[in-house]
Amino acid sequence: MGDFHMPSLGADMEVGRVTEWLVKVGDEVKRGDIVAVVETEKSTIEVEIFESGVIEAIVVQVGEEVPVGAVLARVRSGAPGSSEERGTVPAATETTPPTAREAPAATASVRSPMVRHIAAEAGLDLNAITGTGEGGVVTRHDVEQAVAAHQRPTGRLRASPRARAVAAELGVDLNTVQGTGPRGAVTEGDVRKLNVLRDRVAASSNEGAVTAVVPEAPASAGPTSDAKAKQAALRRAIAALMARSKREIPHYYLSTTIDMRRASEWLEHLNAGRSITDRIVMPVLLLKATARAVATVPEMNGLMVHGQFEASAAVHVGVAISLRGGGVIAPAIHDAAGIGLDELMVALRDLVTRARVGRLRSSEMSDPTITVTNLGDLGVDQVFGVIYPPQVALVGFGKVAERPWAEGGLLGARPTVTATLAADHRVSDGHRGGLFLSTIDHLLQAPEDL
Amino acid sequence: MTRDQAMDIMRDVLHQVAPEADLGEVGPEEMMAEALDLDSLDFLNFMIGLHERTGIEIPELDYPQLATVERCAAYLVAHT
Numbered sequence: 001m002g003d004f005h006m007p008s009l010g011a012d013m014e015v016g017r018v019t020e021w022l023v024k025v026g027d028e029v030k031r032g033d034i035v036a037v038v039e040t041e042k043s044t045i046e047v048e049i050f051e052s053g054v055i056e057a058i059v060v061q062v063g064e065e066v067p068v069g070a071v072l073a074r075v076r077s078g079a080p081g082s083s084e085e086r087g088t089v090p091a092a093t094e095t096t097p098p099t100a101r102e103a104p105a106a107t108a109s110v111r112s113p114m115v116r117h118i119a120a121e122a123g124l125d126l127n128a129i130t131g132t133g134e135g136g137v138v139t140r141h142d143v144e145q146a147v148a149a150h151q152r153p154t155g156r157l158r159a160s161p162r163a164r165a166v167a168a169e170l171g172v173d174l175n176t177v178q179g180t181g182p183r184g185a186v187t188e189g190d191v192r193k194l195n196v197l198r199d200r201v202a203a204s205s206n207e208g209a210v211t212a213v214v215p216e217a218p219a220s221a222g223p224t225s226d227a228k229a230k231q232a233a234l235r236r237a238i239a240a241l242m243a244r245s246k247r248e249i250p251h252y253y254l255s256t257t258i259d260m261r262r263a264s265e266w267l268e269h270l271n272a273g274r275s276i277t278d279r280i281v282m283p284v285l286l287l288k289a290t291a292r293a294v295a296t297v298p299e300m301n302g303l304m305v306h307g308q309f310e311a312s313a314a315v316h317v318g319v320a321i322s323l324r325g326g327g328v329i330a331p332a333i334h335d336a337a338g339i340g341l342d343e344l345m346v347a348l349r350d351l352v353t354r355a356r357v358g359r360l361r362s363s364e365m366s367d368p369t370i371t372v373t374n375l376g377d378l379g380v381d382q383v384f385g386v387i388y389p390p391q392v393a394l395v396g397f398g399k400v401a402e403r404p405w406a407e408g409g410l411l412g413a414r415p416t417v418t419a420t421l422a423a424d425h426r427v428s429d430g431h432r433g434g435l436f437l438s439t440i441d442h443l444l445q446a447p448e449d450l
Numbered sequence: 451m452t453r454d455q456a457m458d459i460m461r462d463v464l465h466q467v468a469p470e471a472d473l474g475e476v477g478p479e480e481m482m483a484e485a486l487d488l489d490s491l492d493f494l495n496f497m498i499g500l501h502e503r504t505g506i507e508i509p510e511l512d513y514p515q516l517a518t519v520e521r522c523a524a525y526l527v528a529h530t
Contacts (some may be wrong), residue, residue: 143516189466271510278500279510281490289492322471324487377489 009365012241291336293439318368332368392424463499
């Protein structure tokens with residue numbers, strides 16, 4: 001028997017609110033399954049479980065806010081159906097009548113306006129959907145099932161290869177997507193649209209659940225004040241983390257200007273021969289070069305744990321992503337050094353999309369080992385970053401643009417970028433930091449080998 | 451394709467890429483990326499969306515020709 005805890009989704013997180021359970025008592029789970037959705041001050045995160053077994057009890061119900069480390073559910077490890085540990089089933093199981101969750105909703109009275117709206121958009125009869133959430137509330141899963149059943153086409157499914165790839169990536173069933181392309185083909189845009197719709201359903205199913213638990217609750221404050229409160233909470237979380245970083249980490253800063261002519265020409269040539277959906281953007285090359293440079297200077301990649309640096313074998317690159325409406329979040333691309341540029345491009349697009357709609361996964365939030373920030377799009381020449389604790393380094397890239405460049409006694413113009421490093425003096429010093437930046441430079445001079 | 455159809459497609463695609471961005475707020479000759487705070491990935495997603503809706507294969511070198519609302523609409527009209 002193991003406990004499933006509220007994970008720490010970043011060093012700045014103290015509490016989280018469970019907004020959705022994707023499993024119920026008796027369900028078999030595998031390590032890595034997404035079992036719950038948790039809302040933090042910064043984002044909505046899909047939480048993965050790190051133990052295989054069977055859900056014995058849901059301890060924290062939808063809508064409850066608990067501190068990091070609190071037990072969310074109890075998990076019995078081992079094969080499903082084994083009854084050897086029946087005697088230790090906690091009391092929480094009995095207080096959760098399974099019939100309440102599995103019984104079909106008798107009436108359609110408990111549903112948020114958003115669920116109504118979405119069902120209407122999809123042309124679904126609300127009364128025909130069986131709610132399986134708390135108190136018979138229609139959950140994300142219910143609506144997905146209903147939409148799937150409703151929209152399944154009879155003929156062969158038409159979809160672009162790109163749409164198929166994105167659907168696989170986002171976990172969207174193509175059969176549930178209404179195609180708007182030529183002859184009803186499913187496009188990437190359709191897949192992403194449905195994914196956003198699905199997130200809205202997930203968010204609103206929580207509203208419904210809360211209403212169900214407290215039916216007499218007064219109408220909540222308008223969406224504007226809710227957004228303002230969220231924005232304030234987000235700013236507080238960022239402020240707390242950055243203040244901690246500045247207080248605890250003795251930063252040192254370095255910068256170097258990198259000749260980007262080869263990388264630019266190589267990328268231009270590569271993209272010229274590719275369809276628009278397969279093109280790669282320059283930040284992918286910068287991410288890959290940073291991830292690979294870690295092999296030369298491993299003390300840039302890892303975490304400070306109880307005052308001791310622990311280098312990480314894997315390179316999970318946190319990517320600083322600005323959120324629309326304000327704020328920044330830096331989820332990880334896993335094993336960025338080990339995957340190809342095309343794969344990295346898909347991962348980056350997917351990560352940015354999910355960060356913006358608030359659908360990141362717990363592992364992405366909790367395990368970056370180094371962070372890259374790229375403010376070049378804003379025309380910024382260089383960025384001196386603040387390290388995300390407990391990481392020990394942050395690499396920044398400014399704008400790639402044509403600038404004067406002297407070589408061999410001649411002055412010319414070529415595309416350059418200024419790379420900066422903010423690193424932790426407890427772990428490394430300027431000499432090693434300089435080697436790290438020059439390694440990134442060398443790697444970018446041979447883009448075909450990245 | 452008419453100019454109105456092109457504008458409709460641009461509005462739709464932009465809504466998918468950046469739901470809160472409003473094309474109506476951008477002047478006809480203003481740079482869309484700057485006015486709407488689109489980064490390079492957003493802009494690429496915008497290009498991909500236009501490609502998927504219209505079938506136009508937009509070369510990377512043509513991106514600057516689609517940078518403003520007016521030029522983008524004209525490009526779509528000219529290439530369909």
